[in-house]
Amino acid sequence: MKTHSGVLVIAEQCFGDIHRVSYELLGKGREISQKLGSPLYSLILGGEGLNVEELNYCGADKVFYMKNKCFEKPEEFLFKENIVRFIEEQKPEVVLIGATSFGRSCAPRIAASLKTGLTADCTDLYVDEEGNLIQIRPAFSNNILAHIKTITIPQIATIRYKEFNEGKRDTNRGINITVLDAYVSLNDKSEIIEIFKDSDFDITEAKVVVSVGRGIKKKEDLEMFKELVELLGGHLGASRAIVDAGFIGSAHQVGYSGSRVKPKVYIACGISGAPQHIAGMKEAELIIAINSDSSAPIFNYADIGYVGDLYEIIPKMIQALKNNK
Amino acid sequence: MKVVVLVKEVPDMGKVRFDTEKGVVDRSSADAQINPFDLNALQAAVDLKNLYNGEVTVITMGPLRAERTLRDAYARGADNCVLLSDKHFSGADTFATSRTIAAYISKLYDYDVIICGEKSIDGDTAQVGGEVADILNIPHAYYVEKINSISDKEIVVTINSLCGSKQLRKMKLPALISVTKNINRNELPTVKRKLKSLKIQVEKFGLSNLIDYISEEDTGFKGSPTKVIKVVVPKEKIKECKVYKDDFRGFFSDVLGALKDKKVL
Ligand SMILES: Cc1cc2nc3c(=O)[nH]c(=O)nc-3n(C[C@H](O)[C@H](O)[C@H](O)COP(=O)(O)OP(=O)(O)OC[C@H]3O[C@@H](n4cnc5c(N)ncnc54)[C@H](O)[C@@H]3O)c2cc1C
Numbered sequence: 001m002k003t004h005s006g007v008l009v010i011a012e013q014c015f016g017d018i019h020r021v022s023y024e025l026l027g028k029g030r031e032i033s034q035k036l037g038s039p040l041y042s043l044i045l046g047g048e049g050l051n052v053e054e055l056n057y058c059g060a061d062k063v064f065y066m067k068n069k070c071f072e073k074p075e076e077f078l079f080k081e082n083i084v085r086f087i088e089e090q091k092p093e094v095v096l097i098g099a100t101s102f103g104r105s106c107a108p109r110i111a112a113s114l115k116t117g118l119t120a121d122c123t124d125l126y127v128d129e130e131g132n133l134i135q136i137r138p139a140f141s142n143n144i145l146a147h148i149k150t151i152t153i154p155q156i157a158t159i160r161y162k163e164f165n166e167g168k169r170d171t172n173r174g175i176n177i178t179v180l181d182a183y184v185s186l187n188d189k190s191e192i193i194e195i196f197k198d199s200d201f202d203i204t205e206a207k208v209v210v211s212v213g214r215g216i217k218k219k220e221d222l223e224m225f226k227e228l229v230e231l232l233g234g235h236l237g238a239s240r241a242i243v244d245a246g247f248i249g250s251a252h253q254v255g256y257s258g259s260r261v262k263p264k265v266y267i268a269c270g271i272s273g274a275p276q277h278i279a280g281m282k283e284a285e286l287i288i289a290i291n292s293d294s295s296a297p298i299f300n301y302a303d304i305g306y307v308g309d310l311y312e313i314i315p316k317m318i319q320a321l322k323n324n325k
Numbered sequence: 326m327k328v329v330v331l332v333k334e335v336p337d338m339g340k341v342r343f344d345t346e347k348g349v350v351d352r353s354s355a356d357a358q359i360n361p362f363d364l365n366a367l368q369a370a371v372d373l374k375n376l377y378n379g380e381v382t383v384i385t386m387g388p389l390r391a392e393r394t395l396r397d398a399y400a401r402g403a404d405n406c407v408l409l410s411d412k413h414f415s416g417a418d419t420f421a422t423s424r425t426i427a428a429y430i431s432k433l434y435d436y437d438v439i440i441c442g443e444k445s446i447d448g449d450t451a452q453v454g455g456e457v458a459d460i461l462n463i464p465h466a467y468y469v470e471k472i473n474s475i476s477d478k479e480i481v482v483t484i485n486s487l488c489g490s491k492q493l494r495k496m497k498l499p500a501l502i503s504v505t506k507n508i509n510r511n512e513l514p515t516v517k518r519k520l521k522s523l524k525i526q527v528e529k530f531g532l533s534n535l536i537d538y539i540s541e542e543d544t545g546f547k548g549s550p551t552k553v554i555k556v557v558v559p560k561e562k563i564k565e566c567k568v569y570k571d572d573f574r575g576f577f578s579d580v581l582g583a584l585k586d587k588k589v590l
Contacts, residue, residue: 113459195491232584232589250507288580294570
């Protein structure tokens with residue numbers, strides 16, 4: 001008899017909305033649970049009124065809804081305390097957590113409390129012949145892929161957003177929801193004073209990203225790119241070089257130390273294509289590069305390129321797009 | 326104000342070579358350096374020290390040669406440099422590393438804030454901070470872009486992004502924070518401090534010094550719950566790029582076709 005069984009997906013909610021990574025985890029979790037011949041559970045922690053039956057529809061055999069006001073705001077310690085208690089009782093063999101900012105901040109505490117291994121930011125998972133979960137993750141600034149096995153139980157991994165397909169939604173799937181109260185709802189060591197939005201855009205959700213690099217000479221030159229972005233209905237991205245130069249806020253930065261984006265179309269303007277920039281955009285469906293230097297590495301990653309001065313090309317593109325309307 | 330900074334020594338990513346055939350990282354191909362993200366952590370600590378009359382202790386776990394990284398940290402403003410080094414510590418994953426570091430910090434006993442960088446450029450896990458905080462049973466905040474205020478009892482920080490929002494959070498001390506690269510700009514070391522750094526004493530601790538706080542089987546490879554079973558170095562995919570020059574119309578019609586194809590227009 002195995003002491004632990006079941007695959008547990010920790011679903012994430014952000015201010016009352018279930019984060020889509022949760023459905024992706026259920027999609028992959030289903031596959032893993034079938035291989036292991038064990039059930040797929042999902043735990044979600046939140047306040048009143050979450051659409052938790054969606055977790056059933058998208059693959060969970062059993063949903064545990066831990067309902068308490070204290071989960072309305074993201075604070076790692078309380079989430080961790082409650083998740084750990086739940087895992088100790090439920091004893092799953094595999095735990096999957098979204099590698100979102102909150103997931104990556106919470107997971108190390110969960111794993112350390114359980115004295116078990118944790119693999120961060122996985123891009124793939126499979127089960128080997130002995131029933132071990134093999135976790136694949138990029139390391140060395142995305143230069144290698146490490147295959148990792150965990151010898152303790154549960155095996156915990158955080159999984160990148162937009163890496164897997166969402167679990168197939170089927171409203172005929174049986175609803176099985178257990179509502180629980182929080183084990184602990186107070187943390188006197190940490191207090192959230194205020195929550196605020198600084199920008200109302202999320203570059204990782206954009207369908208089109210137009211990114212600008214050191215090819216521009218001054219901050220004011222960003223205006224023409226804003227116009228282009230407007231015409232294409234996208235978001236403005238940036239290389240670290242112009243973020244560091246103070247031309248634009250860090251929420252726009254694409255790359256290894258910025259956001260990783262996967263838009264349908266990525267347009268890189270005056271960006272050389274340093275490995276740290278490529279790490280953040282190479283998975284875009286289509287990449288267009290504009291650069292005055294024909295030997296710039298960005299062309300090795302692009303589908304369509306233009307060798308020329310962006311001060312000439314961008315106004316032309318804007319005009320041509322307007323004419324096309 | 327007693328500030329502890331956790332730093333890691335990493336290879337220079339611009340130079341390190343990866344063997345696609347054998348699937349190995351040739352660490353000897355590149356010089357070791359202080360993890361770039363940790364420079365922001367160190368700067369944040371030095372800034373606190375200058376404001377509040379504090380003391381900065383830098384800790385790294387690694388082989389004896391990591392002494393160099395600690396001297397660099399001293400040159401940049403650290404006061405005490407601690408190297409955790411022992412043959413038993415080698416092969417440690419994040420959990421074994423965190424336990425070893427936490428063991429040293431427990432021994433140190435008197436500290437107010439622990440500061441880490443956002444992640445390391447070789448491991449990329451960003452796990453050690455959270456694990457250390459949990460083992461020490463202290464609160465933590467990741468992605469800190471600003472330290473708003475600090476007293477001898479608590480710290481208030483701005484968290485850059487959690488669930489798509491910023492957060493102003495107050496934590497009781499001691500607490501651990503990991504900082505983003507936007508929190509500050511690294512100052513260069515002065516020549517005077519650089520020269521002095523060559524002469525300072527780096528404190529070294531091995532398993533025998535920490536034995537009241539950690540046992541051998543919890544350290545190094547033996548104490549690591551995760552094992553790397555294989556490393557694959559993917560070959561760079563070079564795309565067939567259709568490059569235009571002096572032909573804007575050709576370029577634009579291709580772009581337009583692609584935009585329509587992707588249904589963004
Ligand atoms: C730990 C670490 C993390 C990093 N993280 C990131 C990250 O997240 N994101 C990131 O972007 N970088 C990151 N970097 C920095 C990265 O290494 C590069 O320095 C940076 O991406 C360069 O930005 P750039 O391409 O805009 O500038 P450059 O490399 O200076 O390139 C400018 C390009 O513009 C072209 N150009 C100039 N004038 C014109 C013109 N008139 N018309 C058309 N083209 C023109 C030039 O030919 C050149 O190719 C990181 C570095 C480190 C060490």
